[in-house]
Amino acid sequence: MIDKESIVREIETELLDTDRFIVEVKVKAGNRITVLLDSDTQITIADCVAVNRHIESVFDREVEDYELTVSSSGIDQPYKLLRQYIKNIGREVDVTYLDGTIFTGKLLAADSEKITVYSKTKVKKVETEETREILINQIKHTKEVISFK
Numbered sequence: 379m380i381d382k383e384s385i386v387r388e389i390e391t392e393l394l395d396t397d398r399f400i401v402e403v404k405v406k407a408g409n410r411i412t413v414l415l416d417s418d419t420q421i422t423i424a425d426c427v428a429v430n431r432h433i434e435s436v437f438d439r440e441v442e443d444y445e446l447t448v449s450s451s452g453i454d455q456p457y458k459l460l461r462q463y464i465k466n467i468g469r470e471v472d473v474t475y476l477d478g479t480i481f482t483g484k485l486l487a488a489d490s491e492k493i494t495v496y497s498k499t500k501v502k503k504v505e506t507e508e509t510r511e512i513l514i515n516q517i518k519h520t521k522e523v524i525s526f527k
Contacts, residue, residue, distance in 0.1 A: 399418075409443060
């Protein structure tokens with residue numbers, strides 16, 4: 379079985395000196411490899427293809443067969459890294475706490491310990507504003523709010 383560490387090492391070599399980064403690498407039974415990438419600016423299909431080709435050039439399918447999927451971390455995927463939080467400052471997010479409650483607002487700041495989210499709501503003509511500092515260890519997941527306005 380191909381080990382995750384060697385795949386990560388090869389991808390990091392390919393991404394060196396770029397704004398692209400690894401979000402997640404999974405190696406499942408039967409050598410099914412899934413790689414999720416992101417970028418500080420924009421991830422393209424060409425970026426994913428380049429990483430795919432690099433992995434295929436290093437790991438010979440004749441020696442050990444594998445299934446490989448390289449894709450971008452989709453807009454519907456939860457943030458997994460601090461770098462993703464920082465990239466998305468200024469965007470509307472849903473923060474799901476460990477207890478299941480959800481707080482929706484604009485992501486204002488992020489560091490390794492906490493994020494800051496601002497919410498402005500209007501209920502029965504009464505407008506309320508709230509800024510919360512949420513500890514990272516209290517968060518189940520955070521996702522960008524998809525809006526078609």
